[in-house]
Amino acid sequence: VCMTNCPTLIVMVGLPARGKTYISKKLTRYLNWIGVPTKEFNVGQYRRDLVKKYKSFEFFLPDNEEGLKIRKQCALAALNDVRQYLSEENGHVAVFDATNTTRERRETIYKFCEENGYKTFFVESVCVDPEVIAANIVQVKLGSPDYVDCSNDEATEDFMKRIECYKNSYETLDETLDKDLSYIKIMDVGRSYLVNRVMDHIQSRIVYYLMNIHVTPRSIYLCRHGESELNLKGRIGGDPGLSVRGKEFAKSLAQFINEQNIKDLKVWTSQMKRTIQTAEALGVPYEQWKVLNEIDAGVCEEMTYEEIQENYPLEFALRDQDKYRYRYPKGESYEDLVQRLEPVIMELERQENVLVICHQAVMRCLLAYFLDKPAEQLPYLKCPLHTVLKLTPVAYG
């Protein structure tokens, strides 16, 4: 379904270290995942490319005219690239990642969008909790190229002064003055939200996504079911039970989980025997999702690859040509999988510690989402049996 007619520019708003880049990257990944071509444009990056060496916070002083000129130039350069992406390169959504803290700057951007026929959607992150800000600085600022030659203490001190430079001129999105704009204001890392004038489907999806993500530390464990009887025979699909070695894996998995000592671990399986049997060995409650079922191989279900090559040589060749889009006759494609896994992904974003016991194609999809892999690579990601992948969010990935 064509979700938007005109392209959309998402404009981030907020003081430094408020999570704007974190949100930009995650949102970009999600939108690309659901098939909406999206790209982010980080103005800080443009500035680093132009001003080869960062000296100190003084660059950001509001009375530093040189600094101001350069920064405006960078913003315009970024907007130019946005225009190229949206109007000439078939992009649907561009994320403009900068502080954009003054009404004047936002006006400029809004006019730019009007001239080019783009919709504008503002995402503001407001946070006054000093602990959160300090944690952000430690996570992402100290390692920034700007501070490559400084000690941590020097870097932190400089960065705090940098934030101060923006504070005086900061004009937050206002209920009255900005009542005609479309925006979401995120307060205190998602404790509360103010949503104004959602214009279309894509904006409402963005809002829904933003309300489901969080920054609480947690880990996601992905693994396949233990080896199955059909695996042993080299057959795909079907609904077989575990082989002897598969059952051993289930027991090892139980031990592994115990050793990890995870607080409040949720366990999810598909509705197929082999994942359920694997979960049963854990001795903890688990939930079954139909959408975690393995890709449906249609007419090729329960065949070996040799049999498929013999009986359906054309199909076999087609699959190798475009494994992502290829759909088994009366079955599914990886592309279909991505569609049906979207609610799982949303729920994974909401949750904290989760173990997902699933299947090869499904696991590839989930992995591709979290590791930001494109469609071409997705069907070839390595997901061997009896191996657990532990994903822990850090910084921007």
Place this chain on the structure above:
Amino acid sequence: ACGPQLTNSPTVIVMVGLPARGKTYISKKLTRYLNWIGVPTKVFNVGEYRREAVKHYSSYDFFRPDNEEAMKVRRQCALAALRDVKLYLTEEAGQIAVFDATNTTRERRGMILNFAKENGFKVFFIESVCNDPTVVATNVMEVKLSSPDYRDCNSTDAMEDFMKRINCYQASYQPLDPDNYDRELSLIKVIDVGRRFLVNRVQDHIQSRIVYYLMNIHVQPRTIYLCRHGESEFNLKGKIGGDSGLSNRGKKFALALNKFVEEQNLKDLKVWTSQLKRTIQTAEALQLSYEQWKALNEIDAGVCEEMTYEEIREQHPEEFALRDQDKYYYRYPSGESYQDLVQRLEPVIMELERQENVLVICHQAVMRCLLAYFLDKSADEMPYLKCPLHTVLKLTPVAYGCRVESISLNIEAVNTHRERPDEAKKGPNPLMRRNSVTPLASPEPTKKPRINSFEEHVAVSSALPGCVPQEVPTQLPGQ
């Protein structure tokens, strides 16, 4: 729509707002949606309890803040409704109860929060704030003037009385304050019919779904047209499924549909089809741009695709029988069930909520699904809803529901409808899957007055202020 069966504690959704702010509209629509995605939900409208307890409404005086007797009555009604909420959530397998009343004071909300805490229920507040007098007036006309309260009045008197009623609440109205007093509560404030939303502390998946739903619905007048593709070549042969083109009569229908659409004279009609030839060919006759949704494709009949019902009965007799036993859950081998359809149609339904005028050209099973959603039908009825070829169903939202007009375009076509067979045994369900999603129809509101001991104390005839009630218990027996 397909989340795992999470063992969440039940939730009480508490509506907040002055009269005529759309609380009941939201309550009913939300309840419909939640039941549709398989979450047992029920509305408890305190006004209805009051109408049962106080048989005759005389005037707005009942709602005056200094009317002590009436205040007691109203509190009793709220307690009675809460008692039914508790019953529904703890003994009747309910998951969500929507407590539909003004709940405009902190004191009242505090009482509800205590009630929920005692019983281990989560609480989610939905406040509707609207100061646009046009909107309020329209609401009053749409739903209040025809209320049982005003059955003996003319419109002008009713309107005047209702406005005075609203005033009675205004002085004591304490809106939700998520920045300070109410910062720990989970809530959404809907401002000016959805122009703006304030969301605080969403606790779980279902609350985030509720917020998402509320942000997608609107109250703009609009019409949804549902119809099937024109008669297809396969229809003529009695074959199901497949991807055949239109028959001659089907082509005539497409032309008639074009004329019909022109006559409707709509501004901005969106047209949606599936990705199967027969709907696309039908849309082509319209000379309007249209969008193709894969999700609107007909139910996949798996191994039975392109067979006639006789062939299915011959070649797959057990399947044929199973399907009649439980047509909703039955899944064709290598195909789909109505239940699967409900899953895949959820994004279509959400988008239909967002849109204004839309014409959906689809297929029999798909149309039955969409219809069941808008007309609040249960899973059991869905596979037997009548959706004949060459007939357009025009759905117009009115008050708290949907008006449906059936318009036949008078082009002959075969009849593809199979009635529910009488001989089908309704035994224990062999086809129900664990963690399955079953759309429920919204349950009937609890009409019975629960204030049994109370009835004896209330004077039935004249306006309440004039009568001195005997001792009215503040606690219901058994609470």
